[in-house]
Amino acid sequence: MRMGLEMGRAARVPAAVRTLGALAAAVLLSAVSGGSAAAQEDGFPHERHEGLFPVCSGCHQGVPENDWATFFPSIDLCNQCHTGDEQRTDTWSQRERREGNLRFAHGFHEALFGDFAPTCEACHSAPDQGRMSVSGDIQLETCWTCHQATDHQTDAPCVTCHVPLAESGLSVGRIAGFPLPSDHAAPTWLLEDHPALAVETSTGRCSVCHTSDRCLACHVDAEREPIQAMLAAPEGMELPPTWARYEAPPSHTDEQWLEDHGASASRGECGTCHTSDSCMNCHVPPAPSAVRSLVAHADAVAPGVSLARIAPSTHESLFFMDTHSTLGASNAGQCATCHVDRFCVACHDGPTGGGYHPGDFVARHAADAFGRDAECATCHNTQAFCRECHVQAGMTSFGRLGPGYHDAQSLWLLRHGQAARQNLESCASCHAQNDCTQCHSVLGALKVSPHSPDFDAQRAWERSPTTCLACHIGNPIGGG
Amino acid sequence: MNHSDRTGGSRVRVLQMLGAGVMASGLALFSAFPVHAQGVRGWGGTNVQMIELRPLGLDSIPLSDVTFAPDGGTTYQGRAVACRLGDLCTAYRVLPKVRAVAISQDVSLTAWGFGVQGLSFTTLLRVRDDLGSDFIWPRADDDFDALLGYAQLVQGPMRLRVGRQEVRSGLGFAAFDGGSATATFGDVRVEAYGGRSMARGLREPANEALRGIETFLPDQSVYLLGAAAGWRISRTSVTGRYHREILADRSALASERASLDFTSSVPGARIAGSIDYDNGFGRVGKGHLSVSVPVADGKVVLETTARRYVPYFDLSTIWGFFEPVSYSEVEARVGWSPTRRFGTWLSGGRRDYADARTTVVVKLLTDDGWRANAGVHWRLAEAWQLEGGYRLEWGPGGYLSSGDVSARFSPSERISVTASGMTFQQIEEFRLGEGRALGGGLSFDLGVLSRARLAGGVSVLRHRSDGVGPESPWNQTRAWTGLRIEVGDDPGLAARRRP
Numbered sequence: 001m002r003m004g005l006e007m008g009r010a011a012r013v014p015a016a017v018r019t020l021g022a023l024a025a026a027v028l029l030s031a032v033s034g035g036s037a038a039a040q041e042d043g044f045p046h047e048r049h050e051g052l053f054p055v056c057s058g059c060h061q062g063v064p065e066n067d068w069a070t071f072f073p074s075i076d077l078c079n080q081c082h083t084g085d086e087q088r089t090d091t092w093s094q095r096e097r098r099e100g101n102l103r104f105a106h107g108f109h110e111a112l113f114g115d116f117a118p119t120c121e122a123c124h125s126a127p128d129q130g131r132m133s134v135s136g137d138i139q140l141e142t143c144w145t146c147h148q149a150t151d152h153q154t155d156a157p158c159v160t161c162h163v164p165l166a167e168s169g170l171s172v173g174r175i176a177g178f179p180l181p182s183d184h185a186a187p188t189w190l191l192e193d194h195p196a197l198a199v200e201t202s203t204g205r206c207s208v209c210h211t212s213d214r215c216l217a218c219h220v221d222a223e224r225e226p227i228q229a230m231l232a233a234p235e236g237m238e239l240p241p242t243w244a245r246y247e248a249p250p251s252h253t254d255e256q257w258l259e260d261h262g263a264s265a266s267r268g269e270c271g272t273c274h275t276s277d278s279c280m281n282c283h284v285p286p287a288p289s290a291v292r293s294l295v296a297h298a299d300a301v302a303p304g305v306s307l308a309r310i311a312p313s314t315h316e317s318l319f320f321m322d323t324h325s326t327l328g329a330s331n332a333g334q335c336a337t338c339h340v341d342r343f344c345v346a347c348h349d350g351p352t353g354g355g356y357h358p359g360d361f362v363a364r365h366a367a368d369a370f371g372r373d374a375e376c377a378t379c380h381n382t383q384a385f386c387r388e389c390h391v392q393a394g395m396t397s398f399g400r401l402g403p404g405y406h407d408a409q410s411l412w413l414l415r416h417g418q419a420a421r422q423n424l425e426s427c428a429s430c431h432a433q434n435d436c437t438q439c440h441s442v443l444g445a446l447k448v449s450p451h452s453p454d455f456d457a458q459r460a461w462e463r464s465p466t467t468c469l470a471c472h473i474g475n476p477i478g479g480g
Numbered sequence: 481m482n483h484s485d486r487t488g489g490s491r492v493r494v495l496q497m498l499g500a501g502v503m504a505s506g507l508a509l510f511s512a513f514p515v516h517a518q519g520v521r522g523w524g525g526t527n528v529q530m531i532e533l534r535p536l537g538l539d540s541i542p543l544s545d546v547t548f549a550p551d552g553g554t555t556y557q558g559r560a561v562a563c564r565l566g567d568l569c570t571a572y573r574v575l576p577k578v579r580a581v582a583i584s585q586d587v588s589l590t591a592w593g594f595g596v597q598g599l600s601f602t603t604l605l606r607v608r609d610d611l612g613s614d615f616i617w618p619r620a621d622d623d624f625d626a627l628l629g630y631a632q633l634v635q636g637p638m639r640l641r642v643g644r645q646e647v648r649s650g651l652g653f654a655a656f657d658g659g660s661a662t663a664t665f666g667d668v669r670v671e672a673y674g675g676r677s678m679a680r681g682l683r684e685p686a687n688e689a690l691r692g693i694e695t696f697l698p699d700q701s702v703y704l705l706g707a708a709a710g711w712r713i714s715r716t717s718v719t720g721r722y723h724r725e726i727l728a729d730r731s732a733l734a735s736e737r738a739s740l741d742f743t744s745s746v747p748g749a750r751i752a753g754s755i756d757y758d759n760g761f762g763r764v765g766k767g768h769l770s771v772s773v774p775v776a777d778g779k780v781v782l783e784t785t786a787r788r789y790v791p792y793f794d795l796s797t798i799w800g801f802f803e804p805v806s807y808s809e810v811e812a813r814v815g816w817s818p819t820r821r822f823g824t825w826l827s828g829g830r831r832d833y834a835d836a837r838t839t840v841v842v843k844l845l846t847d848d849g850w851r852a853n854a855g856v857h858w859r860l861a862e863a864w865q866l867e868g869g870y871r872l873e874w875g876p877g878g879y880l881s882s883g884d885v886s887a888r889f890s891p892s893e894r895i896s897v898t899a900s901g902m903t904f905q906q907i908e909e910f911r912l913g914e915g916r917a918l919g920g921g922l923s924f925d926l927g928v929l930s931r932a933r934l935a936g937g938v939s940v941l942r943h944r945s946d947g948v949g950p951e952s953p954w955n956q957t958r959a960w961t962g963l964r965i966e967v968g969d970d971p972g973l974a975a976r977r978r979p
Contacts, residue, residue: 367880394536407560417838
């Protein structure tokens with residue numbers, strides 16, 4: 001504290017000597033104090049006056065009533081001794097009240113504890129150094145004997161002694177000079193400690209140094225209860241500039257996070273950092289209910305986390321295109337988070353084969369189709385797509401079946417059964433059903449049964465008798 | 481419909497497509513004036529593709545001109561010849577080149593914000609036409625399809641859809657006109673849906689879409705009923721699903737199937753599996769179990785898959801009653817991706833077909849097959865990317881050895897140019913060799929406006945006969961171009977090429 005005490009000029013000392021003496025004193029004072037701010041600020045030499053003032057209230061009469069006018073002695077009181085004869089005359093002037101956010105009242109403690117109230121020296125004097133070893137630092141340990149704390153900045157009940165920042169009227173410079181409590185530098189401060197503390201202390205501790213404006217610099221959801229409990233800065237109160245800082249929670253670094261996050265998505269879980277706009281970087285509109293519940297970017301003070309569109313880890317696999325069907329089928333609806341129907345159609349029903357097949361696939365599709373790595377009929381109707389083209393390309397039968405096309409196999413008709421059962425889809429891509437019923441029907445020329453020995457005719461008749469009647473005259477179980 | 485009819489109708493349909501294009505452009509303009517509390521997302525795409533083919537045709541060959549080989553084979557000028565008693569011999573030859581030019585116009589729109597939170601409307605319409613072709617590219621003569629057209633309401637855990645929609649699941653894709661309801665309660669998701677079923681791969685009922693091109697068809701609508709339940713427990717997702725398709729008069733089932741799909745991430749591995757059961761025929765359908773193990777800090781992935789495949793046919797065709805047999809396959813894959821800029825993979829699989837239990841007159845065909853696949857992608861620099869691959873299929877009656885390589889130059893997001901080359905040798909089903917083909921192509925993708933992209937490409941194939949199959953090479957040229965206009969935001973990531 002700067003006491004503003006100035007010593008009176010000694011008129012009998014020559015000016016040059018006074019100047020040299022002042023310089024020497026300044027250097028000496030600086031050397032002795034070691035630059036101690038407390039020593040420099042507490043300019044009144046209490047120790048030199050020890051013995052002159054038996055009680056503190058002799059000079060600090062206004063302390064119990066918190067009366068600032070008599071908090072410090074008047075210059076007249078000093079000059080009762082400093083008459084200019086034995087002592088230099090003082091020209092001390094009453095200091096301006098330092099701005100602060102203390103709500104501490106000395107009188108309250110005196111009224112509460114009476115004779116057991118802490119003495120002045122218990123708080124203002126260096127321990128074991130005597131009453132007049134007044135230091136600028138408050139001896140907070142004295143406070144902790146009742147207020148149950150170990151550290152001023154981390155576990156002391158702030159609101160006991162301090163008013164909320166919003167009510168303090170502090171200047172921006174004073175606020176910017178607030179010390180950073182040590183727990184704020186902990187690695188777990190942002191994600192774990194500060195939210196827990198805000199709830200635990202009902203933001204009482206937070207409000208001493210912060211207004212709700214600080215919360216809203218990062219939090220996009222202003223409706224949260226702890227933030228609502230914080231006071232906003234009054235109009236005209238200037239605050240130091242703040243910047244949003246976001247850290248990804250550990251859950252977000254899990255490789256499954258993109259797939260898993262929907263299950264826990266809610267305003268409570270996501271609304272701290274994410275606006276609905278950031279979700280919609282990936283989600284297709286109309287937005288899911290969890291996304292709709294979030295604050296829109298336009299309504300938020302905080303910028304929120306900007307999300308980059310990124311594919312889930314499953315999509316990074318070199319074999320994703322072969323496995324995506326099972327991924328989609330096993331978790332129906334998940335694909336629709338990011339993809340709209342037409343995205344699927346672009347490949348599976350695209351007019352130009354939007355990318356599923358390699359270029360010029362049509363020229364070499366025969367072996368692929370024959371190998372049946374995938375089921376062509378999922379996307380291509382066998383009759384309307386495959387056979388319609390094959391017929392025009394001459395790859396079909398005309399009327400009576402005969403040898404010819406399958407020219408690598410002699411006596412093809414006599415051995416085609418195995419190939420047919422193994423690759424029936426390929427047969428159907430060129431042959432119509434009645435090509436087969438020329439022989440494989442009770443009405444056909446050869447009446448060759450296409451069924452295997454353990455064919456369940458009863459099941460077939462029960463489920464689709466009309467198809468049975470394509471080859472049989474009546475119920476085949478009855479001999480038709 | 482004869483060719484002249486088609487050409488005459490084409491003009492009208494081209495006008496229809498131009499109208500759809502104007503609509504898409506209007507949407508683009510609409511996006512420039514955003515409406516508060518409303519949202520629109522969509523796109524319009526016009527695609528034109530030209531494909532050349534050389535069809536096969538049958539020639540009659542006098543028996544006197546046929547050469548009889550010692551092994552019993554018959555040829556004429558190197559071509560295989562088929563002879564029947566009392567009939568002319570025939571041989572396939574390649575006919576002159578034919579060309580198909582098809583155009584399609586897609587318009588997709590999703591709109592929301594009509595005063596009811598969670599309400600949206602989605603449509604995806606497609607108009608097609610054939611532009612004076614020698615042959616019809618599949619579906620090009622189907623003028624109009626509403627691929628999607630539904631209203632959706634999302635309220636809390638519930639999602640309701642009404643209209644034309646599609647369910648994609650372990651049982652494949654099922655399109656239908658009807659309703660669906662989905663509810664998600666924490667880790668549990670339940671779904672139920674039903675409506676008039678569409679033919680597989682189409683957006684029309686089978687009795688309408690396949691009339692005239694298929695012999696045995698249901699003569700009435702087929703209705704689909706389905707339900708699914710999924711659980712997500714820790715890092716495991718499981719979904720069970722049931723589908724039942726029944727004729728409108730309830731006289732017969734079209735299909736009745738169930739599936740189970742699951743994925744799981746356990747420490748050090750990802751597991752995925754599926755299995756389905758066809759209750760119509762009383763047999764287990766397709767299934768697979770894959771275990772993928774990342775090693776070397778995820779830079780290497782080892783994957784093993786056991787797979788069972790049997791085709792699915794519904795009960796309304798005779799194919800399923802022919803009792804197709806399954807094949808079982810074991811496939812191993814390894815992928816190495818030391819950086820995001822480089823990846824390479826190698827896979828190999830062997831499959832064995834189940835006993836077909838047919839009466840074999842002459843000799844058994846092979847009943848196993850092999851396949852192998854290798855590939856690489858390498859982003860050499862920010863603007864340059866190389867891709868290459870090789871594929872080998874060696875099964876009973878068919879063979880493919882195919883390689884392709886491409887280099888893409890993307891100096892900016894607005895433009896990319898790709899040069900590609902490919903070569904393959906294949907033998908189609910139980911046919912003699914068909915020679916080798918060499919192809920190359922150029923394509924481009926250009927951002928012409930902030931929300932519009934123009935893309936296109938041309939490729940040329942040169943075929944060299946091996947002297948055993950049809951004598952004429954089927955050299956051909958193919959080209960395509962497309963214009964795509966986006967409206968609104970679509971966070972969905974870009975499609976990727978299959979490795």
